Amino acid sequence: xxxxxxxxxxxxxxxxxxxxxxxxxxxxxxxxxxxxxxxxxxxxxxxxxxxxxxxxxxxxxxxxxxxxxxxxxxxxxxxxxxxxxxxxxxxxxxxxxxxxxxxxxxxxxxxxxxxxxxxxxxxxxxxxxxxxxxxxxxxxxxxxxxxxxxxxxxxxxxxxxxxxxxxxxxxxxxxxxxxxxxxxxxxxxxxxxxxxxxxxxxxxxxxxxxxxxxxxxxxxxxxxxxxxxxxxxxxxxxxxxxxxxxxxx
Amino acid sequence: xxxxxxxxxxxxxxxxxxxxxxxxxxxxxxxxxxxxxxxxxxxxxxxxxxxxxxxxxxxxxxxxxxxxxxxxxxxxxxxxxxxxxxxxxxxxxxxxxxxxxxxxxxxxxxxxxxxxxxxxxxxxxxxxxxxxxxxxxxxxxxxxxxxxxxxxxxxxxxxxxxxxxxxxxxxxxxxxxxxxxxxxxxxxxxxxxxxxxxxxxxxxxxxxxxxxxxxxxxxxxxxxxxxxxxxxxxxxxxxxxxxxxxxxxxxxxxxxxxxxxxxxxxxxxxxxxxxxxxxx
Numbered sequence: 001x002x003x004x005x006x007x008x009x010x011x012x013x014x015x016x017x018x019x020x021x022x023x024x025x026x027x028x029x030x031x032x033x034x035x036x037x038x039x040x041x042x043x044x045x046x047x048x049x050x051x052x053x054x055x056x057x058x059x060x061x062x063x064x065x066x067x068x069x070x071x072x073x074x075x076x077x078x079x080x081x082x083x084x085x086x087x088x089x090x091x092x093x094x095x096x097x098x099x100x101x102x103x104x105x106x107x108x109x110x111x112x113x114x115x116x117x118x119x120x121x122x123x124x125x126x127x128x129x130x131x132x133x134x135x136x137x138x139x140x141x142x143x144x145x146x147x148x149x150x151x152x153x154x155x156x157x158x159x160x161x162x163x164x165x166x167x168x169x170x171x172x173x174x175x176x177x178x179x180x181x182x183x184x185x186x187x188x189x190x191x192x193x194x195x196x197x198x199x200x201x202x203x204x205x206x207x208x209x210x211x212x213x214x215x216x217x218x219x220x221x222x223x224x225x226x227x228x229x230x231x232x233x234x235x236x237x238x239x240x241x242x243x244x245x246x247x248x249x
Numbered sequence: 250x251x252x253x254x255x256x257x258x259x260x261x262x263x264x265x266x267x268x269x270x271x272x273x274x275x276x277x278x279x280x281x282x283x284x285x286x287x288x289x290x291x292x293x294x295x296x297x298x299x300x301x302x303x304x305x306x307x308x309x310x311x312x313x314x315x316x317x318x319x320x321x322x323x324x325x326x327x328x329x330x331x332x333x334x335x336x337x338x339x340x341x342x343x344x345x346x347x348x349x350x351x352x353x354x355x356x357x358x359x360x361x362x363x364x365x366x367x368x369x370x371x372x373x374x375x376x377x378x379x380x381x382x383x384x385x386x387x388x389x390x391x392x393x394x395x396x397x398x399x400x401x402x403x404x405x406x407x408x409x410x411x412x413x414x415x416x417x418x419x420x421x422x423x424x425x426x427x428x429x430x431x432x433x434x435x436x437x438x439x440x441x442x443x444x445x446x447x448x449x450x451x452x453x454x455x456x457x458x459x460x461x462x463x464x465x466x467x468x469x470x471x472x473x474x475x476x477x478x479x480x481x482x483x484x485x486x487x488x489x490x491x492x493x494x495x496x497x498x499x500x501x502x503x504x505x506x507x508x509x510x511x512x513x514x515x516x517x518x519x520x521x522x523x524x525x526x527x528x529x
Binding site: 054077081092098104107 | 415
């Protein structure tokens with residue numbers, strides 16, 4: 001039986017009077033791989049930030065039946081933010097230091113990093129194939145390499161839920177497919193629930209168990225097959241629906 | 250050469266030089282422990298802003314006939330929290346909040362000095378500092394507070410690192426970002442107040458910024474950068490004090506110029522290093 005992990009009800013986010021998203025409701029079940037898609041400015045990142053408690057919102061978000069305020073075990077969540085344009089080329093930390101910082105969430109004051117933590121980091125570095133860059137300053141890595149380092153940071157503490165915001169923007173098509181299949185493997189083999197924001201419906205459709213189409217409000221929530229068969233989506237997209245689904249096949 | 254060596258030894262035999270070196274080294278370590286975080290968070294000018302505020306607080310203390318350092322520790326600490334609040338709540342940009350408070354600080358200082366004369370000479374010594382005139386109590390206070398700052402930075406190192414790199418991720422990780430920001434800014438106000446006696450209100454921010462940006466030219470690792478910044482700060486203080494003694498120059502300004510000289514050398518070194526790194 002599937003277990004409800006996240007419950008979102010009537011979620012609205014306002015930015016100084018501007019409604020970024022309005023009345024969004026959906027459930028995420030354990031082991032789901034949700035692809036959040038939609039046009040630019042549709043509120044995808046805002047939705048993710050609301051789920052993570054990074055922006056104020058109206059409505060309710062529950063993790064394991066607990067409200068965001070009550071849900072204090074943040075170490076259940078791994079988060080890969082949108083392309084980090086803020087990574088300064090002069091930022092002095094090594095990739096390894098950034099990866100290990102993923103375990104801070106599981107530590108109590110005064111935080112100390114143990115050998116076990118470094119072992120976990122080494123393990124994830126091997127899985128993602130980034131050993132050769134782990135001793136390089138993060139600022140001088142390419143966008144794709146930085147993205148993989150940040151994915152390693154999100155995974156190092158073995159989260160139950162992995163939330164990724166446009167993780168493939170900086171990647172070339174070949175690496176993008178490797179990235180998607182790595183996330184897919186993590187979802188299947190480690191039973192990690194994945195919520196991934198993307199603007200590329202066709203690619204994410206190959207992997208996600210459900211698609212959530214957002215355009216400031218919830219337009220569609222279901223499987224990719226349902227998306228392709230939906231006449232409502234056909235009306236919404238016109239010919240584009242066939243194009244997306246054809247690319248998928 | 251031997252003559253210079255003899256002058257150094259002679260200088261080191263004086264108690265006021267020994268005090269200056271000890272206090273200066275501790276404050277350099279305190280500044281370095283905060284500097285890297287402040288520079289990377291684009292908050293480095295807070296040292297400058299708080300130093301300008303300390304000009305007013307020193308004037309207030311002299312007016313009230315109280316100890317300038319103690320009065321400044323309290324008032325500058327409160328103002329540092331006000332800057333943070335302006336930034337967070339009033340949606341005033343960080344640099345604007347610093348500029349606002351800084352100019353108000355200078356204005357208050359100028360009004361007090363022009364309205365209630367009689368302590369202009371004392372105030373002048375705080376404007377440009379005089380590390381060679383530190384009292385025993387001031388040395389002890391400097392060592393104690395510098396150690397306190399370093400200890401708190403060590404205890405909160407991982408939180409500060411996480412917030413400096415990615416504030417949103419730090420929040421998601423459950424780090425109390427607001428509290429850690431308050432701690433960082435309060436520690437900065439402590440170090441600024443200590444620094445005004447050494448290099449003066451006009452130059453104290455350079456003790457925070459210069460060793461940090463010099464160390465950033467090398468960037469071995471995050472922890473390594475902080476340690477190098479501390480080392481460079483200490484070297485600048487020792488060379489600066491001894492050079493100012495030998496050449497009869499103002500100590501604070503000499504320390505700052507040594508810091509700048511080190512930055513130029515490492516900047517050139519860093520340029521070469523970056524060319525190497527880009528070929529990765």
